[in-house]
Amino acid sequence: MNNMKKESIIFEETRVLTAKYCHPKSDDYLHYISKIQIKNSGKNPVEMMLKFDGIPPFAAPMPPKEHTIKAPAILDLCLKVIKWFRKYGYELK
Numbered sequence: 001m002n003n004m005k006k007e008s009i010i011f012e013e014t015r016v017l018t019a020k021y022c023h024p025k026s027d028d029y030l031h032y033i034s035k036i037q038i039k040n041s042g043k044n045p046v047e048m049m050l051k052f053d054g055i056p057p058f059a060a061p062m063p064p065k066e067h068t069i070k071a072p073a074i075l076d077l078c079l080k081v082i083k084w085f086r087k088y089g090y091e092l093k
Contacts (some may be wrong), residue, residue, distance in 0.1 A: 007045070011038040016053070017081075019090035021060035028057035030090060036077070044070035046077045063088040 013036045021028040031054035039045040052065040069084060071077035085092055 007039045007041045009037050010040045012036065017050070018093045019085045020093055021057060022089050022091050023060070026060055028060040029093075030054060030057065030063070036074075038074070044072055046071045046074050048077055048081060050081075060090075061088050063090070 015034050015036075017032045017034045019030045019032070020026075021030075030052065032050045033053045035049045035051075037047045037049075039047075048069045050067045050069070052063075056062050063085070067084065069077060069080045071080055082092060
């Protein structure tokens with residue numbers, strides 16, 4: 001008999017994230033579909049799945065088309081997402 005509780009999703013939301021390439025001569029924007037899930041247990045119960053949805057940038061670097069970020073809390077997730085976009089030279093709008 002298994003007494004372990006199975007984690008379940010207590011919140012889920014889908015949004016579009018827009019990021020602009022940080023260069024004065026660039027008008028490159030990225031659009032990602034983001035799906036946030038918050039589970040009721042686990043080490044990192046907050047998770048965001050990103051999927052690129054748009055036109056690839058002309059001259060700016062292209063981040064991976066799909067990426068998953070996990071965090072212990074929603075604020076930590078926000079900071080990780082900002083850091084991930086900045087790694088490629090983008091800023092969330």
